Amino acid sequence: MTTLELADIQGNIYRPYGRFGFPFTRHLFFHVSDAAAGRAFVDAVRARVTTAEPWYASEDASGTRIVAKPPVTLNIGFSFMGLHALALPTRTLRLMPDEFVDGMGCRAAILGDAGGSAPDHWDPIWREPEHPVHIWISLNVGATPDGTPLPVLDEWTAWLERLAADAVTLIGGHGANGTGRWQDSAAIMETAPDGTRRAAAREHFGFTDGISDPVFRGQFDDPAAEKLAAIGGGKLATGTYDAATSWSALEAGEFILGQPDEGQQLPVATQPAMFARNGTFMVWRKLKQDIAAWDTDMAAKAALWQAVNPGTSAEEAGETVRAKIVGRWRNGIPLIAAPTWAEYRGLDDEYAACIAIALRKPRDSAEAQRLAKFNLLMTGFRYGEDRDGAKCPIGAHIRRANPRDMLDPKLSATVGASTLTNRRRILRRGLPYEDAGGEKGIVFMAICSSLFRQFEFIQQQWMNYGLDFDAGNDACPLIGNRTLSDKHVIPAGAGTAPFIAAGLPEFVQTRGGEYFFLPSLTALRMIAMGTVDPT
Numbered sequence: 001m002t003t004l005e006l007a008d009i010q011g012n013i014y015r016p017y018g019r020f021g022f023p024f025t026r027h028l029f030f031h032v033s034d035a036a037a038g039r040a041f042v043d044a045v046r047a048r049v050t051t052a053e054p055w056y057a058s059e060d061a062s063g064t065r066i067v068a069k070p071p072v073t074l075n076i077g078f079s080f081m082g083l084h085a086l087a088l089p090t091r092t093l094r095l096m097p098d099e100f101v102d103g104m105g106c107r108a109a110i111l112g113d114a115g116g117s118a119p120d121h122w123d124p125i126w127r128e129p130e131h132p133v134h135i136w137i138s139l140n141v142g143a144t145p146d147g148t149p150l151p152v153l154d155e156w157t158a159w160l161e162r163l164a165a166d167a168v169t170l171i172g173g174h175g176a177n178g179t180g181r182w183q184d185s186a187a188i189m190e191t192a193p194d195g196t197r198r199a200a201a202r203e204h205f206g207f208t209d210g211i212s213d214p215v216f217r218g219q220f221d222d223p224a225a226e227k228l229a230a231i232g233g234g235k236l237a238t239g240t241y242d243a244a245t246s247w248s249a250l251e252a253g254e255f256i257l258g259q260p261d262e263g264q265q266l267p268v269a270t271q272p273a274m275f276a277r278n279g280t281f282m283v284w285r286k287l288k289q290d291i292a293a294w295d296t297d298m299a300a301k302a303a304l305w306q307a308v309n310p311g312t313s314a315e316e317a318g319e320t321v322r323a324k325i326v327g328r329w330r331n332g333i334p335l336i337a338a339p340t341w342a343e344y345r346g347l348d349d350e351y352a353a354c355i356a357i358a359l360r361k362p363r364d365s366a367e368a369q370r371l372a373k374f375n376l377l378m379t380g381f382r383y384g385e386d387r388d389g390a391k392c393p394i395g396a397h398i399r400r401a402n403p404r405d406m407l408d409p410k411l412s413a414t415v416g417a418s419t420l421t422n423r424r425r426i427l428r429r430g431l432p433y434e435d436a437g438g439e440k441g442i443v444f445m446a447i448c449s450s451l452f453r454q455f456e457f458i459q460q461q462w463m464n465y466g467l468d469f470d471a472g473n474d475a476c477p478l479i480g481n482r483t484l485s486d487k488h489v490i491p492a493g494a495g496t497a498p499f500i501a502a503g504l505p506e507f508v509q510t511r512g513g514e515y516f517f518l519p520s521l522t523a524l525r526m527i528a529m530g531t532v533d534p535t
Contacts (some may be wrong), residue, residue, distance in 0.1 A: 002217035002252050002259070006052040008278045009256065012075040013447055014052030014219070014430055019210065021069060022140040022188035025198035025431055025467075026283075027443065028160060029125060029171045030135040032356075035087035035530075037167035038134070042086070044163050044527035045137065048074045072152045073140040074525070077282055077516030078355035078502055081490060082134030088532050096517075097449045100281060106199045110456055112464035112481045115519045117510035123286065125173030125179075126512035133171060136284060136516050138182040145187040148195025153364070157182070174369040175435040176511075183286065185431040203432050204440045205290045205478075207322075212379045212402065213427040216250045218259075228372070235262075236405050255427055256280055257449055262422045267449040269517075278520035283446040283455050285513035287479070288439055293505045299320055301501050308499065316341040318477035324490045325477045325501065327398030334398070335379040341392035352426025364384045384408075389491045395471045397478040400462040402444040407468060423461075426454050441468065441511065451515055462516060477501065479508040 018026070044410065050073040067324035070186050073387040076289070080101045084093055099107060105119045105126065113119065115489055119126065137160065141153040164170050174180030175442065187199035188324035189480040203209045216231035220226035232250045237246050255262030257269050257276030269276040302318035309317070325327045333351075354374040358365045383399065383406040386392055392399055399406065402425070431443035465483055466474040475481055477488035480506065490499040519527065526532045 004218035004256070004259070004401070005278055005520075006054070006336060008522055009052040010075050010279075010520070011050035011052045012054070012140075012429060013256065013280055013427070014312075015142040016210065016213065016427075017073055018187055018199070018429075018431055019201075020071060021142050023143050023189070023431070024141050024153060025111045025185045025443070026139045026153060026157060027180075027183040027185070028139070030159070031132045031169045031171050031191050032082065032085040032134045032136070032167065034167035035085060037165050038086045039528050041163060041168045042076070042135075042163070042524060045074070045160075046521070046524045046528055048075060049521065050074055054380045069142075069173055071141070071150065072156055073079065074156070075138050077284075077494045077518045078527075079133055079136075079514050079516055080426055081132050082482065083517065083527075085134050086527055087530070088527070090151045092270050092275060092532055095145070097269065097281075097451060099456060100515050100517065103285050104285070105285075107456065108380075110511075111459050112475075114481055114483055117481060122510065123511035124173050124178035125171055126514070128171070131169070131171060133486070133514055136169075136514070143189070143197065143199065145196040149186075176437055176439060180435065183433065183443060185433040187431055189261065200338055202330075203442055204291055205294055205322075207328065208329050208330065210428070213327070213428055214250055214255070214535070216252045216255055218252045219249070225334070231376060232381065236382065236418065241382060242383065243376055247380070250425060254423070254425055254449055254454070255447055261449060263418065267447075270531070275519070275523045275526060277522070280447055280449055280518050280522055281451050281518045282429075282449075282515060282518050283444070285446075285452065286433070286441065286511040287444050288441040288509045288511045290343055290505070290509070291440060294507050296303060296398070297505055297507075305499065317499050319344075320328060323438060323489075324393050324499075325396060325488060327396035329391050332378055334378065335392035335396070336376050336383070336386060344463060355379055358443055393488070393490050394469045395474055395477060395488055397476050400469065400476050401458065403462070405468075424454055424457055426458065439511075441508070447518070447535075477504055482506050486490055513527045 049516055050070060056068040066340060067394045078136045080096060088319060107115070108119055137158050140148045144150060146334045161170060170181065171180070172181040174183045188202055189197045190200045192198045201208055201210055212232045215226065220229060226249050231243060234247045234249045237248065239246070241287050250261050251260050253259040253267055257267050257279050258273070261267055283397065298318060298321060301321045302314060305317040305321050306312050306314065319329065323335055328334050329338065331348060333347055338347050351374045354371055355362060357371050363371065365386060382404050403418065403421050405418045407420050427447040430443045432440065433443050446455050461468055463476040463479060471489065473484035474487060475485060475488065486502065486504045488501040488504060490501060492498050
C-alpha cells in the first residue's frame with residue numbers, strides 16, 4: 001500500500017468536496033502588488049487551509065457512522081505570475097513547467113480556445129494585463145434545509161476581504177458584464193420527498209455528472225476498498241477481462257508531485273524538491289453551456305432520427321441522440337451496458353431504487369450489495385467489446401475523455417491494458433454555476449502532475465481532434481470547437497448507413513481560466529516565511 005503524507009497535502013486534491021456534502025463553492029481571486037504583504041496574507045490564510053487528513057468519524061446509538069466534517073473548507077493556489085509576485089527565487093521559478101509559466105491565455109491555440117472561446121470573449125477578470133490573477137482561494141460549504149449556502153460562507157468571505165490589505169487586492173470582474181466580485185458555483189438543487197432541498201449530481205444539460213473519477217494509490221487505508229473503488233476509475237491489467245479483478249488503482253504520482261507515477265518516475269516540477277513535493281497543478285476553467293442551442297439542436301436531430309428510424313417515439317429519439325453524443329444516458333447508465341432505448345429502460349427500472357439507497361444510511365447488506373452492483377454497471381466497463389462503436393460511438397464525449405482500453409494497439413477480447421490512457425488521467429473537480437445575468441455553465445477544475453502531458457493532451461488531441469479515434473477532424477460533439485468539423489458520426493447496424501449528426505453548434509464555450517500550482521502545507525510555509533532555498 002502507498003502511504004501518503006495527508007497532513008501535508010491540500011484536501012481538494014484528495015477528495016471532491018461536492019460528493020462529501022459541500023454543494024457550494026466560492027472562488028476568490030487576488031492580485032499581489034507587494035511581496036512582503038503577499039507573504040503575510042499567505043501566512044494568515046495558511047492556518048485555515050484544509051488538508052487531506054481524514055475527518056473524525058464515530059457511531060451513534062443506532063450504529064450510524066457520523067463524520068465530523070469541517071463547517072467550511074479552504075484551499076489555495078498560485079499562478080506563475082503569483083509566485084513571481086511573491087518573490088520566489090529565480091531558480092525555482094525558471095524550472096517550473098513551460099505551460100504553467102505561459103499561463104492558460106497564452107495556450108489558447110493548443111486548447112482550442114478559438115472563435116467564441118477565444119480570450120477576447122473571456123470574463124473581464126481574465127483580460128486585465130495590468131492586474132493579473134495571482135492567488136486563487138476556494139471556500140466550500142454545505143447547504144441549509146432550504147437549499148441555500150450555510151452562513152459560514154459569507155463569514156469567511158468577509159474575513160478574507162478584511163485580510164486583504166492595500167497591497168493584496170480581491171479582483172472582481174466575473175460574468176459577462178464584469179460585475180461579480182467572486183465566482184460562485186453550486187450543485188443544482190432539487191426538492192426531496194420531505195420538502196427539503198438537496199444537491200443533485202447533474203449539470204445543466206441534464207446529465208448525471210462526476211462519474212468514474214480516477215482512483216490512485218493511497219486514497220484508501222483498506223486494500224479491499226481501494227480495489228472496489230478502482231473499478232472503472234483505475235487502470236486495466238493485461239489478460240482475460242473481469243470487471244471485478246482486472247482493475248487496480250493508478251500510481252499517486254500521476255496526481256501528486258513527489259510520488260512515483262505510472263512511468264515509475266518522480267515527476268520533476270521545480271527545485272528544491274521539498275517545495276514541489278506533495279503539491280500539484282490545477283486547471284481552472286469557466287465553461288459556458290449554451291442551453292438554448294443544445295435544446296434546439298437536440299430537437300432537430302431527434303426529428304431526423306425519427307425520420308430514419310420509423311416507429312421511434314419522440315422521447316426515444318431525443319434521449320437516444322443525446323446518449324450517442326455523450327456516451328451515457330442522462331441518468332449515467334453507459335451505452336456499453338445499454339446501447340438501445342429498450343435496454344436502457346430495463347436497467348433504469350431495475351436499478352431505480354439505487355439513487356435512494358445511495359442517499360440513505362445506514363444500509364442493510366442487501367442494499368449495500370445492490371448499490372455495489374449498480375456502481376459496477378456504471379463504471380466497470382471497457383471498449384474492447386465495442387471496437388467499431390456500434391454501442392457507444394467512437395467519438396462520443398466519455399470515450400474521448402477516458403478511452404480506457406480503446407487505444408491499446410493490441411485491443412481484443414482478452415487484452416485490455418493501455419499505458420497511453422493511464423498517463424492521461426485527470427482528477428475532475430468543480431460544480432455548475434449560474435451568473436446573475438442568467439448565464440449557466442460549469443466551473444471545471446482538473447488536477448494533475450503534468451498540465452502538458454495530461455490536461456493539454458486530452459484537450460488538444462482527444463477533445464478537439466479526432467485522428468486518434470479514426471474520426472478525422474471531428475471534435476468532441478459535446479465540448480469540442482467547430483473550427484475544422486461540425487459533425488458527429490453515429491454508427492448503425494451492419495449494412496446500414498451511419499447517422500450523421502451534422503451542423504453541430506458550439507454547445508460549450510470558454511469564459512476564462514488559469515493554471516495554478518497547489519502547494520503542500522510545507523511549501524506554503526516556505527512561501528509565507530520567504531525561505532524557499534533552492535540550494
